[in-house]
Amino acid sequence: MLPTYAGHRTRLAAWEDEPLLGGAGGSRRSSMDHAAGTGVIGAAFAVARSYQPNLLTRASRDQAIITGVTSAGAYGVFSAGDSLLGAIASRVSRTDEASSRARLLVAGVTGAASAGAALALPWREHESSRRAVGRMVAQTTAAIAAASVLTTAANGRTPGLSRKVAFAAAAAVGVGSWLSLKPWQQRPGSAVDAPMPGSIEAKGQYFLEDRAREVSPAQSAAIGLGVAAVTYGLAHGESALTGALAKAATVVVGGEPQDHRMLGRMTSAALTVGTVWFAVAKVSALLSKGGGAVEPGMLTPPQAPEITGSAASGIDWGKVTREGARWLGMTLQPESIASVMGVDSAKQPIRVYASLDMADNDEERARILLSEIDRTKALxxxxxxxxxxxxxxxxxxxxxxTFEYLMLGDCASAAIQYSVLPSALSLTRVPTGTAQTQMVMRGIAERLMAMPAERRPKVFLFGESLGSQVSQEMFRGTGILGLEGTGVDAALWIGTPAATQWRRELWGTRTVAEAPEVGPGAAYLPRNLVDWRALPQEQREQVKYLLLMNGDDPIPKFGSEVAWRKPDWLGPDEKRPFGAPHGTRWLPGMTVLTTFFDMQNALVPTPGIFSEGGHDYRDVLPQAIRETWRLSATDAQMTKVDTALRQRELAWELYRDWTAALAKPADKIDEAKAKVLKTASTYTGRTIEEAELHRIVEEGLQPR
Structure with missing residues (x-):
């Protein structure tokens, strides 16, 4: 039975007659309740902050998504928080719908207490998770309480103007939030004051990234208006949905309808999260299929017996996956190595690979790679x-x-695959990758120990992006001693992800505000390439294990913690390292989203043109390999290697594109070929006809 009160009306019936925005005296014609009004104000505050620059530049599409998601997220948090405050206020006023006075009292006390707690927990580098979460909760609660007070004050007791005044208040909050950031002083981490190695120029400004993007003022205004309209619609729809769910819950389980508003909003949020999760799962499934397919231009297996997939290996070429086929099929030939390095002869480099599709489990995959190492006499x-x-x-x-050129082909390279998805969608595969890499390392160590010391090869490690984490986590919990004890002569890792525990162990309690020294041991962990290049030569010669990163590379900075913890690279402006954005302020949820989009934009290279910045390390890699691995080469040879690397990159890209075009249905081939020629013209900056494309490919696949 539903509870009743004076006048023999049910609480549900009375609630249905209450105003949907504000307290007594509101207009029932308004389609938003008090929590929705607070949600709109919170969304306006967050939308203004979503335009802040982060590590890299972004395009209009990215900005639209960031602003939209930020708006929806802020609306959900603020409206849910206001629902809770409203439920408490209704008990204070002892009415079904909280009075304005009760709302102001509860929100005021809550806001003051939360603001005090936030001030008592100032940000510190290397602070505990408990402290970071406590401050975030306090700051968020204080913001919700302030928005709730503003909603109550703006609504007042003027029924006809409540909705207009509420949106006027939201607009004022949005403008104030934007101006408080001093956007005219902000700039992305990739922006530099003058040309630097690998930088690009765009409209008189210089950036350390592959491509400079921009959001025009007109587009910014359009995005803002569009998001405002969507948020307005969201407020209407969400308010109606949660209202209906709250009514249903009251009928089914009893209690106060106001209390069930929170349940309704949580249900709405759960439906949204479920939809997003389903979409991500579908995208992952589609990408998995594409990542495992060998491209038309790479269907012919290599002929050299020193390469996995050749007839001598006995491994089905169809199982090497797309990336495996590319790497194995692009192996340098001895004649090309000799020509580029200016020597009489060179050896055929060895490349062995164990793909994900070659085995059903980690152990078998590791056995396949070790078998290939034995077959080719790689060690x-x-x-x-x-x-x-x-x-x-x-x-x-x-x-x-670079390794193969500088070793004149007298070397072997091995790799073992753990996923076919982009790194951002392969995070859960890191344990698998680390486990099977450890198996391979143990197998290699056993074989080396059985060899006379004078016949053992130099052993090197290399990892990029998620591969760096996979490789480094083999030494987790053992510090630098774990790596030194393996007998690895040198290692180079680029763009190590933020979640890598071993790197955190090596970094310790050092601050990002100062350039680090070499150590522990022979390891060096620069904050950016500026640190590496500024390191005195005598100290660089001590480095055997280099963890290289660009200052504006989002891979070493992205992680779930950024959603609830202010990262060290967003500390005080005057203490931020090179590559961090200037003037940008951290916001829960939003910063992790902008960093995620930075990851998507971090590597969009133009084939044949080596840039620097973001997740692009092509320009610095040859010299870093030469120095860290102690490989001999003259400066003249390095110049020729740099040229050959660029030739090969462009030639192989165009070769794959052209063969893919020829594999199209007959009625689509001409269109596909025209598209490839247009793309080639964009890459080279000149008009490319078919004959010229064939020349570039013929001369560049194996430079002479």
Whole structure:
């Protein structure tokens, strides 16, 4: 039975007659309740902050998504928080719908207490998770309480103007939030004052990234208006949905309808999260299929027996996956190495690979790779390198080819795949990647111990992006001693993800406000390439294990913690390292979203043109490999290697595109070929006809 009160009316019936925005005297014609009004104000505050620059530049599409998601997220948090405050206020006023006075009292006390708690927990580098979460909760609660007070004050007791005044208040909050950031002083982390190695120029400004993007003022205004309209619609729809759910809950389980508003909003949020999760799962499934398919231009297996997939290996070429086929099929030939390095002869480099599709489990995959190492006599070469691929299985060809050129082919490279998805969607595969890499390392160590010391090769490690984490986590919990004890001669990792525990162990309690010294041991962890280049030569010669990163690379900065913890690279402006954004302020939820989009924009290279910044390390890699791995080469040879690397990158890209075009249905081939020629013209900055494209490919696949 539903509870009743004076006048023999049910609480539900009475609630249905109450105003939907504000307290007594509101207009029932308004389609938003008090919580929705607070949600709109919170969304306005967050939308203004969503325009802040982060590590890299962004395009209009990215900005639209960031602003939209930020608006929806802020609306949900603020409206849910206001519902809770309203439920408490209704008990204070002892009415079904909280009075304005009760709302102001509850929100005021809550806001003051939360603001005090936030002030008592100022940000500190290396602070505990408990402290960071406590401050975030306090700051968020204080903001919700302030927005709730503003909603109550704005609504007042004027029925006809309540909705207009509420949106006017939201607009004022949005403008104030934007102006408080001093946007005219902000700039992305990739922006530099003058040209630097690998930088690009765009409209008189210089950036350390592959491509400079922009959101025009007109587009910014359009995005803002569009998001405002969507938020308005969201407020209407969400208010109606939660109202209906609250009524239903009151009928089914009893209690106060006001209390069930929170349940309704939580249900709405759960439906949204479920929809997003379903979409991500579908995208992952589609990408998995694409990542495992070998491209038309790479369907022919290699002929050299030193390469996995050749007839001598006995491994089905159809199972090497797309990235495996690329890496194995692009192996340098001895004649090309000799020509580029200016020597009489060179050896055929060894490349062995165990793809995800070759085995059903980690152990079998590791056995396949070790078997290939044995078959090719890889450990009898002068040097052996174990490359940890990215999430998709990609092995950095600039690093590998530099290794092969400088070793004159007398070397072996190995890689084992743990996923076919992009790194951002392969995070859960890190334990698998680390486990099977450890198995391979143990197998290699056993074989080396059985060899005479004078015949053992130099052993190197290389990892990029998620591959760096996979490789480094083998030494988790053992510090630098764990790596030194393996007998690895040198290692180079680029763009190590923020979640890598071993790197955190090595970094310790150092501050990002100061350039680090070499250590522990022979490891060096620069904050950016500026640190690495500024390191005195005598100290650089001590480095055997280099964890290289660009200052504006989002991979080493992105992580779930950024959603609820202010990161060290967003500390006080005057203490931020090179590559961090200037003037940008952290916001829960939003900063992790903008950093995620930075990851999507971090590597969009133009084939044949080596840039620097973001997640692009092509420009610095050859020299870093040469120095860290102690490989001999003259400056003249390095210049020729740099040229050959660029030639090969462009040639192989155009070759794959052209063969893919020829594989189209007959009625689509001409259109596809025209598209490739247009793309080639964009890459080179000049008009490319079919004959010229064939020349670029023929001369560049194996430079002479």
């Amino acid at each position: 009898e070469r002068k040097a052996f390198a174990l490359f940890s691929p990215t999430g998709s299985g990609y092995v950095n060809y600039v690093a590998c080819e």
